[in-house]
Amino acid sequence: MSPVASGEALRERLVPWYRANARDLPWRRDPSPYHILLSELMCQQTRIDTAVPYFNRFTVRWPTIEAFAAASPDDVLTMWAGLGYYRRARLLHAAAVAAVARGGLPADPDALAELPGIGAYTAGAIASIAFGVPAAAVDGNVERVISRVDRLDADPRSKGGKQVLRVRAQAIHAPGVASEVTQGLMELGATVCTPRAPRCEVCPWADVCLARPAGDVTAYPRLPARKAAVAVRAVAGILRRDGRVLCGRRPEGLLGGLWEPVGAEIGPEEDAQAALRQAFAARAGMMAHVGPLRGQIVHVFTHRRLTVEVYEVSAEEAVGFVGDGTYTELAWLAADGDGVGWSKLAQKILAVAPVTGGHVGDTPPAAG
DNA sequence: AATCCGGGGGC
DNA sequence: GCCCCAGGATT
Structure with missing residues (x-):
């Protein structure tokens, strides 16, 4: 030896x-x-x-x-x-x-x-x-x-x-x-x-x-086997106004502090459009009409494999940010992120539903 | 000790 | 697809 x-x-x-x-x-x-x-x-x-x-x-x-x-x-x-x-x-x-x-x-x-x-x-x-x-x-x-x-x-x-x-x-x-x-x-x-x-x-x-x-x-090294990533299904809604998209800011935790189009995780058999309507009501205080499916993206984290169905959304009016804890703030953001920066997940979502044109200076719904 | 937390490149 | 990377905080 x-x-x-x-x-x-x-x-x-x-x-x-x-x-x-x-x-x-x-x-x-x-x-x-x-x-x-x-x-x-x-x-x-x-x-x-x-x-x-x-x-x-x-x-x-x-x-x-x-x-x-x-x-x-x-x-x-x-x-x-x-x-x-x-x-x-x-x-x-x-x-x-x-x-x-x-x-x-x-x-x-x-x-x-x-x-x-x-x-x-x-x-x-x-x-x-x-x-x-x-x-x-x-x-x-x-x-x-x-x-x-x-x-x-x-x-x-x-x-x-x-x-x-x-x-x-x-x-x-x-x-x-x-x-x-x-x-x-x-x-x-x-x-x-x-x-x-x-x-x-x-x-x-x-x-x-x-x-x-x-x-x-x-x-070598003798590492224990890694657990498989869990499949998670989600929806995201692209609600546009003057060249911007309604986005929520995530709390501490996964992608903490970053912004993304309003959405929700849903069950494997759940109706995506109904879930998205509910998400806009609970998280943005909006009665939303969910339009056509724009695309589907996959984003893999260490422990999750996220599949996001991206829909076009229109809404009659904002009734204010009610907030169910999913987001700490709401804002209308331009495709360039308005200086806040996008996560890779948000970039993928926006890539299947591009935001173009419009002008700046719109007012976000009141946060709180 | 187990779990959570992104994104990407090599193979 | 799978592995794992100049890890740390929290429970």
Whole structure:
């Protein structure tokens, strides 16, 4: 049986490899604490390539953490629109506000972890990348590369598994190369030790990896099977006025704070048009006439597969926003979102029932 | 420990 | 289609 590689053996292979193979990412050009905070929150559960354009737009609009902290939460959410996991936008902003209030982001991982939206991983990442503190940061990539090189049979998401991974990641660290170790581990997982088709022939750890000679690299990490997404049916109504569409703003939770055309989730056998009439009455205080079906879109979340039937809607008059709790506000929004930003789901709904023409300046129904 | 929370790209 | 990604908060 081969011995487990030492932390030093892993480090001395990893750091030179990272220096030679690091991708050119915008936050690596100036890895300031603010830039690393932004990039880490944006990259949580999100691909690098998806986050990069958002990072660039954020840093152009808010060049410093002080400027960002001074922004309104709604402006931050608007800029975040399309990135997903919208709670991150609120937590990121709250973290920046708290950091500025205490004179800047701390270098200590424990202090970082007290800020909103910053857990054990992100605290270690900011401490090591932005401040050079040798602190472990175990994300999905690190979980995978360590599970493979050590051929760990523990569930990496269990308490014990996380503990083993954290100790192992910490052992690879050393003073002076903390940023390279953290980013190198992630870079290795992202570009070489990939989930489905690892490129072991170019891996700097090929000579010390336990899974490679065993021939079961892709069997690690030992993750439990994921539950299937639940099918959910919904309706949405496109009610136009002067080139705008009546939209509701969602409360905290799924797509929290974002706007969408008025709609409702319905049962598998429910009458879609009747349900939509009822939704307009309960949520917008409107007696709506539901017109023709415009189209049907599918939107997949982690735990839901949403099918939305999109109808044209007309209404006699607004009788005021009654509100059954589905929306916190109502407004007539133009196709460009009137500066509030659309979720990807709302974009799909609007794409099958385009809003064109008309003029601005209409009055939304009273909220409350 | 289990659940919730988006969106997208690779295969 | 399926997997899973620079995870954290809540219960």
